[in-house]
Amino acid sequence: MLYRRLGQNVEVRKLGVTYGKVEAVRDVSFAITPGEFITLLGPSGCGKTTVLKMIAGLIPDHRGMIAFGGERIDHLPPNRRNIGLVFQNYSLFPHMTVSENIGYGLRMRRWPADSQAARIREMLALVRLEGLGARKPDQLSGGQQQRVALARALAFQPDLLLLDEPLSNLDAGLREGVRTDLRGIQRRTGQTTILVTHDQEEAMVMSDRIVLMNAGRIEQIDTPEQLYSMPATEFAARFTGAGNILYGVYLRDGEADRICIDGLEAPMSVSTRASTVGPPGSPAAACIRPEQIVVRARNDVATLEAFWPHALMTTGQVIDLAFCGGTAILHLDVPGLGLLKCARPAMEVEGLRFSDHVAVAILDCHLLPRGE
Ligand SMILES: Nc1ncnc2c1ncn2[C@@H]1O[C@H](COP(=O)(O)OP(=O)(O)OP(=O)(O)O)[C@@H](O)[C@H]1O
Ligand SMILES: [Mg+2]
Incomplete structure (x- = not known):
């Protein structure tokens, strides 16, 4: 029964x-x-x-x-x-x-x-x-x-x-x-x-x-x-977990969806998985989950590039670093993009310290229509 x-x-x-x-x-x-x-x-x-x-x-x-x-x-x-x-x-x-x-x-x-x-x-x-x-x-x-x-x-x-x-x-x-x-x-x-x-x-x-x-x-x-x-x-992106939301313009590059992110001196594109934002040229937002951001010491850029050849590469500075069980939560100041939150296995960021300058790779992001 x-x-x-x-x-x-x-x-x-x-x-x-x-x-x-x-x-x-x-x-x-x-x-x-x-x-x-x-x-x-x-x-x-x-x-x-x-x-x-x-x-x-x-x-x-x-x-x-x-x-x-x-x-x-x-x-x-x-x-x-x-x-x-x-x-x-x-x-x-x-x-x-x-x-x-x-x-x-x-x-x-x-x-x-x-x-x-x-x-x-x-x-x-x-x-x-x-x-x-x-x-x-x-x-x-x-x-x-x-x-x-x-x-x-x-x-x-x-x-x-x-x-x-x-x-x-x-x-x-x-x-x-x-x-x-x-x-x-x-x-x-x-x-x-x-x-x-x-x-x-x-x-x-x-x-x-x-x-x-x-x-x-x-x-x-x-x-x-x-x-x-x-x-x-x-709203869904923010309510379902700490997301990094960046604004820009949706672009179509051959078969690939991209976003040109606002505020960067040299505009950069990020590849994305899906798009529901309207025709190319539409204003859009990008949701980047904290675990989609990888950091390494500044002199270690080559490792990042070798591991993630399709990632968006940039640089930043660690302005906060906290350990939460086996996960390290980092806040990075990335010129042009502002503050980004990053979550990595603690072992992976051993040796990184507050105020260190780091190489940053953004592995993936998800396109969203731009909120009001
Ligand atoms: N009997 C009522 N008379 C007038 N307004 C009401 C009544 N019941 C609910 N509301 C209003 O309807 C809205 C939805 O209320 P509801 O209780 O369903 O919210 P909730 O999502 O369950 O929130 P919470 O997480 O705080 O429990 C609120 O703005 C509330 O003030
Ligand atoms: Mg309720």
Whole structure:
């Protein structure tokens, strides 16, 4: 029972809601396949919780449609949508034991008593809380309470699990543990899930696909890998990781896409992977991820050129150097380009010091349409 794949496609189309004069959400459309883990990612106030509430039936007067398995459910009240919900603040029933909390949805749905007991045992094992069924919520740690909330939401086999910032009340160490647990449980149960978070790292490590939101609408829908390597907009590039954004003009050189970067005395071109910026001559931006920049001591340019013959070569000065585990984060002052952030394996930059003049190679960049 626990390991079946749930077989419902979920589709939302043109969801929207306006509060007073504020259009909190507009034209939000996406589809989820059975067993998929989707994350709504975006800054505070962009409408993530509002979308989740519409799907759960908690905002009656919204625009658009919601369908499970091809059938519209947007006219149904919340308790008839078969959705499991977990919020940031656990919201367990304090007067009920852990087992009673987990069994709540089963009692509401009138499962037979022996099936309820078996399902509660199964859920306690799933979230690794065997033996704690008789405790009250206030006798559990935050991480344990959050796992009870998850077990309660999963117990009645919802068509869809909705998680709104479920990890943000946990401290950093615990958060990583519960994150891994949550993803493991989701994979084992094949539970179709929508997570809401404003934490891009959480979204990246947990999701099959990310729905990136900005000011009430969808900015981009993609896998974490695609979102990181091919952000569609400047907003997507900035929100999905520390990027270096440089401005210039898009050029077409035979078969190759290039960008002429502003502010360089002798204009330079950088080869790119894709272009959605309009015809050659259009203003464009280049997103250069920190790991696409390599540095060496100034007298070591030949090694850079030999290793990366197609890279853009320049020079700069180290103005900040910090070690973060096995990764070194460097800030480079590159004449013409300004400040660039670079991330290298710590071993590779051993010997480099603050204020050193260095040779810099930009390996790759991604073209973006220029933001407003
Ligand atoms: N009931 C309401 N009445 C009026 N405005 C609302 C209401 N609910 C939400 N809003 C507004 O709608 C916008 C989206 O809110 P929402 O709670 O969906 O954001 P969010 O992306 O979940 O943000 P956060 O990451 O801070 O939780 C915000 O500008 C918010 O102020
Ligand atoms: Mg929210």
